Amino acid sequence: MAKPKQKEFGVGIIGYSIGRVHAHGWQGVGEVFHPAKAKARLVALSGRTKERVQLEAQRYGFQRIYTDWRKLVADDEVDIVDNCAPPYMHAEATIAAAEKGKDLICEKPMARSATEAHQMLRSAEKAGVAHMVGYNYRFVPAVALAKQIIEEGRLGKLYYYKGSYLNSYAHYESPETPFDWHHSSELSGYGALGDLGTHAIDMARFLVGEVKSVQSMSRNFVNSRPDKRGSSKKVKVDVDDVTVSVLSLKNGAVGLLEASWMTPGRRDFLAFEAHGSKGSLMFNLERLNELEVYLPGEDPKLEGPRNVLVLGKEHPFMTRYWANQAGGFSWENSFTNELNHYLECLVDGRSVSPQGASFLDGYRNCLIMDSIVESAKKGKRVEIEG
């Protein structure tokens, strides 16, 4: 059969951890959005451990593998460099790619500091290439519906916003859980704040706008960890296990932020609540296809928050998925949406923002995190620049 005309971009992915999810997402674009404006060809995957890279490359059908990301960045068939490595590799590899004129994607958090993120942003702008940070939750239908409701003004004037990311799946609450790069500020930039809080910050910015100032507190509870499970050799941990902050929003509302990887009863609780003069809405990733919406109706005796199953054809993205089917949208699909959006913007020559998160969004996110760190340290309110 004749194939429809589609632009096709060569993609190189650095890192096979969250990189696997991206690989799945890139492939999904062609299927889910068929006939998509543009498609991805998985050219190269790089990673440190050859056997693992090879396994994953075969799984997703990459054309070749590298164990040195520099070669991937230098690969002429790679049009888009999708940086899925840990934070300590974000700036170097992304800037190198920008300098080669590659279009850019970088996982979250964009960098280990706003300064580093800013260098990346400048480098992308200088090179005139496309750029996006992997805040995939913007592409969950229930989150997109929340944004729609807020933008339609249905909550009225916003009074209060709470953003949370609490989990325990890494079981970091146990001091016996071994050290990994998340536990070193040198490698990760931030602890629970950068791993989890950054998503909650992005949700806030996406849904209700800029943060004006923060007043924060951070704690590290487990300050050293075995280098391997069961080992007696200990490695120092120098990042936050729990970070909380009061937020003042540009729109006048007040807010809270909480991030912790030490909340045993919460598994993967990325959540938000927005309360305004007319209504409220609440979301929780553990039930990602539901949105709780309170809007007053005509009959006072029947008022109450309604639980919207965000899976109908009338909901964002859902004409593309298994509408009306329980479990019809999943986490991995958010990446497919995100990467398709990136490709569409690439073809159109426009920024991924405001639907997606550009490097500017990634930078501002780091700026907020840096301000939180500073506020926690100094015990006083810190105004966010810009």
Place this chain on the structure above:
Amino acid sequence: MAKPKQKEFGVGIIGYSIGRVHAHGWQGVGEVFHPAKAKARLVALSGRTKERVQLEAQRYGFQRIYTDWRKLVADDEVDIVDNCAPPYMHAEATIAAAEKGKDLICEKPMARSATEAHQMLRSAEKAGVAHMVGYNYRFVPAVALAKQIIEEGRLGKLYYYKGSYLNSYAHYESPETPFDWHHSSELSGYGALGDLGTHAIDMARFLVGEVKSVQSMSRNFVNSRPDKRGSSKKVKVDVDDVTVSVLSLKNGAVGLLEASWMTPGRRDFLAFEAHGSKGSLMFNLERLNELEVYLPGEDPKLEGPRNVLVLGKEHPFMTRYWANQAGGFSWENSFTNELNHYLECLVDGRSVSPQGASFLDGYRNCLIMDSIVESAKKGKRVEIEG
């Protein structure tokens, strides 16, 4: 890169409605179970409307299309005929495929009657080909975990089981929703019973064993429908809108079954409860990654049903998916699991049963449905044969 050696089977799918989900699932096998014991090659898709078939074939990368299923069945490169057409096409096409020696998959309900299902079963057995009916919910991790708990005897002696499938997504509760094949017993065999109840019956058989007798009631509430939306021309509806039944189970327990596509507040509520002498468990597809489990513990003051998020590596299938990630398993993944299981059984030369549903399971399911219909008609208990 050198590809690993894998058996590859040519697949032909009849029908592009639920057929799309199968196509997605067949493709997923190679990725999710990499390196899979066997893989599928999407050879042909057939359907009535050429443009739609073509669109879907391109989306999933089928090699060719047919508008006549007979040609698909005759296609030499097709090893597996995956019948995703409506029930009225199940027997004819499946039997034709069996006679060509094709391995078989048929969507649920297997047929419009136990008699028809039995012909299909005999034809498959005579041809010595593999066979499976598409009861995909067996392959949802939370359902598989429920089975594991029951088989470990943790609920004790089973006392009571309730199986439900209630929904409203087709909005059949409105008489203005137009007629489609679901509404004709000639085309579908059964109404809500065959569309939804059949899954609830399969869950019961999968989890707690055979049904011994039924006492049932059925209602049709909307007895004619417009042939098209807004049309004044009416078509007769002769199937059940709601079917309920008391069940007696072989293991001595008593049970209930409810199926309705006219429950506005339920969207896609495939649910079960099992209560035994020691514990209980409850599942509801609208929250497909959760299983509610009650087991008494050591401390009476802390007893209560626990809500297990079935997404850990310790849970069935989850080493293959995005473990520990909210939304990490979705409806479409249940098909990938199911089809991989089919392929593995095919290579091993064993039946898909008891993990999957064979044609024998599909036949017994129809037998139960026929008994329910008979019981509802006669107003008395009907013993299930065999």
Place this chain on the structure above:
Amino acid sequence: MAKPKQKEFGVGIIGYSIGRVHAHGWQGVGEVFHPAKAKARLVALSGRTKERVQLEAQRYGFQRIYTDWRKLVADDEVDIVDNCAPPYMHAEATIAAAEKGKDLICEKPMARSATEAHQMLRSAEKAGVAHMVGYNYRFVPAVALAKQIIEEGRLGKLYYYKGSYLNSYAHYESPETPFDWHHSSELSGYGALGDLGTHAIDMARFLVGEVKSVQSMSRNFVNSRPDKRGSSKKVKVDVDDVTVSVLSLKNGAVGLLEASWMTPGRRDFLAFEAHGSKGSLMFNLERLNELEVYLPGEDPKLEGPRNVLVLGKEHPFMTRYWANQAGGFSWENSFTNELNHYLECLVDGRSVSPQGASFLDGYRNCLIMDSIVESAKKGKRVEIEG
């Protein structure tokens, strides 16, 4: 201070088990409905064990106690005989009280059979006295709101109704739990059906009207029990542990009924669901101040069942309680409402029906239970008389 003029009725309560709750309720009338149309004076409490009767009589301020209910019935200051004894004492004591011209209240189930209930009904009617059966759940605000919604026609034509009462608090699922009067048909009339199912039947009749026919199944799982905890002496159990039934309703809808005291994960789950052509509602006593209501709205993207906290001044009974306060209405309050209703009807000289349950309701409830028992025995549909 001058007290407002109120009629005052002398109350005698037979039995101090559920009788305690009635005593609390009688006292509550004067407070909650102040200035109430009528008040109760707690005259006498009777029971077998003198010390227990005395303790409870002191607690609630009864004027005197009896260890023989005949004396209570003969007490001239007792205007209302409130029979809170087990079923085997319902008919005899209630009929004796009627013959003395006492106004009557009898706990549920009204009797051990419809025949017995009918004798009680005739005796009350002959004596021309007031009569009520203790179906207190009619007086829970969320249940009353459900009735209001149904009567306003907001659910449209009713298609499907499910009534449940599942619990485990008596831990009857364990064979080691000792025998008590619930386990003997001689003493209780029915097992889980009469203890729990009778409430679910009353809810159905209250909310959606008469039952036309039943098709039922019952099981006894633990057929003997120790006479005391730990004892090796066993007593025969001859009642149902689980009873389920299909219902056909007079209004054309189909329904289900489930009653079990052997469902470990359910604690006190008196629940109902009503689904109609336009909407649905769901209730569960474990969250007695909530009602889940689904009604389609103007904006399809925001549809979903809403969780109404039934505690506002706009809700039934709530001007009398702690409106707008979480936990502002409790189980014991339903008795206060019920008994106040009884007193108001008494003063007005009208039947407690349809808001409350009269002896006619109690009798029809027994008739349905008898039909369920018969249907379960014969394995066929049984039409309810009348």
Place this chain on the structure above:
Amino acid sequence: MAKPKQKEFGVGIIGYSIGRVHAHGWQGVGEVFHPAKAKARLVALSGRTKERVQLEAQRYGFQRIYTDWRKLVADDEVDIVDNCAPPYMHAEATIAAAEKGKDLICEKPMARSATEAHQMLRSAEKAGVAHMVGYNYRFVPAVALAKQIIEEGRLGKLYYYKGSYLNSYAHYESPETPFDWHHSSELSGYGALGDLGTHAIDMARFLVGEVKSVQSMSRNFVNSRPDKRGSSKKVKVDVDDVTVSVLSLKNGAVGLLEASWMTPGRRDFLAFEAHGSKGSLMFNLERLNELEVYLPGEDPKLEGPRNVLVLGKEHPFMTRYWANQAGGFSWENSFTNELNHYLECLVDGRSVSPQGASFLDGYRNCLIMDSIVESAKKGKRVEIEG
């Protein structure tokens, strides 16, 4: 019948708003705790509007009424002065009562400032009288169970605590809702913080100990309100509508506090979460008989937070209430427990603390609120004295 010997105390209540609930509670003591260590005799009720006072006094059986609290305080038969007036009347009336040697109860918040609270505390101590502040939620079974779990060390080392009180029942989110004393710092001391947040602070202190420092933010959104519904005359509002704070706890944990009366989707959401190195627990007053408890078990595949229905005889206070009965404990019962505790302590000559909240607790609560106000104003961390 001979009554058991009980100490009886004469009670005078100032204010009939929350005072009604106290009156109900005082009466409940004699019933619920029969034979109680001590009982209350409702001697006098005072309030501004004679008709209202009279109605409520009759409802609860007070012996006399006053429209001037000074007379109540001077009444010789009044042993206990229970101050249920708004905050602006707390100090004056309570100190006057102390000076008359009356035992004291004061509703929350204890005063409009820590300074005022401290005067009250000193005055009570000087007079050597009993004292308690009305933090009734300490006496909810699920809250008491939470404390028990924490004290047994089952959560391990505490990492994170969140305390919330969000509601909307006063509908203060609407600028049309008229002014009342809550909106004036002169009359109430604090806004949402003192009305709601004070309870959340008390829960934190009760469950996990002292607060060490705060970093806070407050907002007033509606800065003037009509003096009456519909009136065009506006009154200035000078209190917080939303207050949030980061908390540092003495035990090393970090925490959050949120208080708002402008969250439309939350009705009466007094909630807390405690997460430690071993487990978590969560409570929400809207479901006051439930406690969510996460503790790891022996079988990893079955882990998840369990929903404990806190209504069994094995739970705090529940031998006194309708154990095993859904809705068997309600909001009003928490007052009965609290007042019984007060009476028992009175007879025993011991402080109500640590189970109840003494004036010291009430003072420290105000100290934290003052620190929150100061921190919000100055934008920096404020250490709590003492």
